[in-house]
Amino acid sequence: xxxxxxxxxxxxxxxxxxxxxxxxxxxxxxxxxxxxxxxxxxxxxxxxxxxxxxxxxxxxxxxxxxxxxxxxxxxxxxxxxxxxxxxxxxxxxxxxxxxxxxxxxxxxxxxxxxxxxxxxxxxxxxxxxxxxxxxxxxxxxxxxxxxxxxxxxxxxxxxxxxxxxxxxxxxxxxxxxxxxxxxxxxxxxxxxxxxxxxxxxxxxxxxxxxxxxxxxxxxxxxxxxxxxx
Amino acid sequence: xxxxxxxxxxxxxxxxxxxxxxxxxxxxxxxxxxxxxxxxxxxxxxxxxxxxxxxxxxxxxxxxxxxxxxxxxxxxxxxxxxxxxxxxxxxxxxxxxxxxxxxxxxxxxxxxxxxxxxxxxxxxxxxxxxxxxxxxxxxxxxxxxxxxxxxxxxxxxxxxxxxxxxxxxxxxxxxxxxxxxxxxxxxxxxxxxxxxxxxxxxxxxxxxxxxxxxxxxxxxxxxxxxxxx
DNA sequence: GTCTATACCACGATAGAC
DNA sequence: GTCTATCGTGGTATAGAC
Numbered sequence: 001x002x003x004x005x006x007x008x009x010x011x012x013x014x015x016x017x018x019x020x021x022x023x024x025x026x027x028x029x030x031x032x033x034x035x036x037x038x039x040x041x042x043x044x045x046x047x048x049x050x051x052x053x054x055x056x057x058x059x060x061x062x063x064x065x066x067x068x069x070x071x072x073x074x075x076x077x078x079x080x081x082x083x084x085x086x087x088x089x090x091x092x093x094x095x096x097x098x099x100x101x102x103x104x105x106x107x108x109x110x111x112x113x114x115x116x117x118x119x120x121x122x123x124x125x126x127x128x129x130x131x132x133x134x135x136x137x138x139x140x141x142x143x144x145x146x147x148x149x150x151x152x153x154x155x156x157x158x159x160x161x162x163x164x165x166x167x168x169x170x171x172x173x174x175x176x177x178x179x180x181x182x183x184x185x186x187x188x189x190x191x192x193x194x195x196x197x198x199x200x201x202x203x204x205x206x207x208x209x210x211x212x213x214x215x216x217x218x219x220x221x222x223x224x225x226x227x228x229x
Numbered sequence: 230x231x232x233x234x235x236x237x238x239x240x241x242x243x244x245x246x247x248x249x250x251x252x253x254x255x256x257x258x259x260x261x262x263x264x265x266x267x268x269x270x271x272x273x274x275x276x277x278x279x280x281x282x283x284x285x286x287x288x289x290x291x292x293x294x295x296x297x298x299x300x301x302x303x304x305x306x307x308x309x310x311x312x313x314x315x316x317x318x319x320x321x322x323x324x325x326x327x328x329x330x331x332x333x334x335x336x337x338x339x340x341x342x343x344x345x346x347x348x349x350x351x352x353x354x355x356x357x358x359x360x361x362x363x364x365x366x367x368x369x370x371x372x373x374x375x376x377x378x379x380x381x382x383x384x385x386x387x388x389x390x391x392x393x394x395x396x397x398x399x400x401x402x403x404x405x406x407x408x409x410x411x412x413x414x415x416x417x418x419x420x421x422x423x424x425x426x427x428x429x430x431x432x433x434x435x436x437x438x439x440x441x442x443x444x445x446x447x448x449x450x451x452x453x454x455x456x457x458x
Numbered sequence: 459g460t461c462t463a464t465a466c467c468a469c470g471a472t473a474g475a476c
Numbered sequence: 477g478t479c480t481a482t483c484g485t486g487g488t489a490t491a492g493a494c
Contacts, residue, residue, distance in 0.1 A: 014461080030359035032261040036487060046462050051488065053460090121357075127411040128354040130259035135413065163425070164435070171404045171439050174411065178403025182356045184364065196392070205449060206393070210400050213446030214439040243477095264470055275478055280472090 015053050017043040022064050023115055027122045031061055031131065062137055065126070068119050069138075072104045073145040079103055080152055091156050095212045101149055102176065102207055106200040109180060117198065124181020127173075157215065164219065172211050179207065244282050246272040251293050252344055256351045260290055260360065291366055294355070297348050298367075301333045302374040308332055309381055320385050324441045330378055331405065331436055335429040338409060346427065353410020356402075386444065393448065401440050408436065 021043035025034040036057060040047045054060040079100040083092050108116035126138045146169075153165060160168070183197055196202055250272035254263045265286065269276045283289040308329040312321050337345035355367045375398075382394060389397070412426055425431055 028359060030259065030261055032259055033359055035485075037485080048462065048464090048489085049460090057487065125357040125359075127407070128350075128357065130257060130262055130354075167425075167435050168439060170411075171408060171436070174407025175400045175404045177411075178356070178407045179400060182399075182403065182406075196396075206396050207400070209446045209449045210397060210443040213442040217438045217442030220434060220438045266470065277472095277478070281477070286471095 014043075014045050014049055017045055018050055018053060018060070019064055019067055020115060022060055023119055023122065026061070026064065027118050027125075031057075031129070031134070058133065061134065065123070065137060065141060068108075068116075069123065069141045072108070073142065076101060076104045076145045077148050080148060084152070092152075094153075094156050094215060095208055097149070097152050097156055098172070098208050098211050098215070099204065101172075102204055105176060105180060106204050109198055109203075110200045112198070120180045121183060124177040127177055153215070160215075161219075168215050168217075171214060175211060175214075176207065179203070243272075243274050243278055246274055247279055247282060247289070248293055248296055249344060251289055252348055252351065255290070255293065256347050256354075260286075260358070260363070287362065290363060294352070294366060294370060297337075297345075298352065298370045301337070302371065305330060305333045305374045306377050309377060313381070321381075323382075323385050323444060324437055326378070326381050326385055327401075327437050327440050327444070328433065330401075331433055334405060334409060335433050338427055338432075339429045341427070349409045350412060353406040356406055382444070389444075390448075397444050397446075400443060404440060404443075405436065408432070 018039070021039055022034070025039055025042060028034075036050055037047060040049060043049075050057070050060055054063055080097070083096055083100050086092075105120060108120045111117060123138075126134055129135055129138075150165070150169060153169065154162070157165060247268070250268050251263070254268055254271060257263075258267075265279055266276060269278060272278075279286065279289055283292055309326070312325055312329050315321075334349055337349045340346060352367075355363055358364055379394070379398060382398065383391070386394065
């Protein structure tokens, strides 16, 4: 980059440019499918800059997730804190805990311009990534928020056996991840109206109704038998 | 391959060996991450054999999905036919339609040995693949079964507005796909007992309970307002 | 401390002789 | 259906300019 341009550049701008380009390209072409050469060209930085600032491609991938996911999960936890505080000694309603959990994701999908929506899609795909290190990373990054929410749901749904709850949280997680990630598959497979796909308010209502009912569902079949035993 | 071995090989065995190896490796390393060299080595066939039998890597990918997904969806439709026949003029119970839909997938995850479980995981990832052609292909392959089930659910849930149903089917799809695909993320994130992950009977009960409740959930918030209007 | 140019080495795809 | 040579591309490392 020439000195005239450099003078205009805030410190660490290069890092940010790389992260932004990486986010967009990882979504478009996947991790394996995105070459450092394409990435650095898109970011308008030198090929060696990635290695200099992040150390390796894998480390870059991690940085991409950390940049958004850490604040996002912190926000999720804060949301739950606020909710429990306002409920006082009473347990909050299940639907409100669900909303608290969804909120951070839904806020992000409304932000198409600065890449939030793109990131959410990338994130949704990460749970099923071929690369084990990536899945491990995601698990780690989510762990604190998940622990916190698991405890909250245990309080809110005291009737539900623990292992049943774990599965239902998994289902909830899956519904959310998939809904946000498989955005074009909706209308490919089921034929929904495209304009509704990113309406956060509508999505919140739809998801909350669905998930609340699912979490509160009565036990049936072998699960009910198990519990009775 | 030498002539002595060749004589032992049934016709088209090479095709099958390639498909089997591809299925396993695509799951492990993704499509981009799987090289033809590794693939053909694993299959014990010549490097050029893929191009000879399938024409290209993309065509191989399509063949991998078609081989299992076409019969699977045919089975799904047959299951629904049987159900509706046995119900006669009455509409079947929602839970039974859900079960009919789940059955084909659940049968497959029990089959770890001949690769069914692996394929189901691969399939679950395909909805969120970077490659648009792959997502399009999956949409196409699912279309007939989806149409059929959408119609069935419309009959079974006449109260539910169409566009709401479309979303709930999307949620249902997501729950299933993710649950089966993100098999290790379950215990990474939520900490479930590993031995329960592939118990098809348990999974069927758990999924059916969750999904039935979700599909039958009352409308709320803006959706309810919309309907009233 | 930050950025650039360039070199290195491994690997994957492809095509043409057999 | 097979073998092999070739070429492009991948991620990474380094040396030196600012």
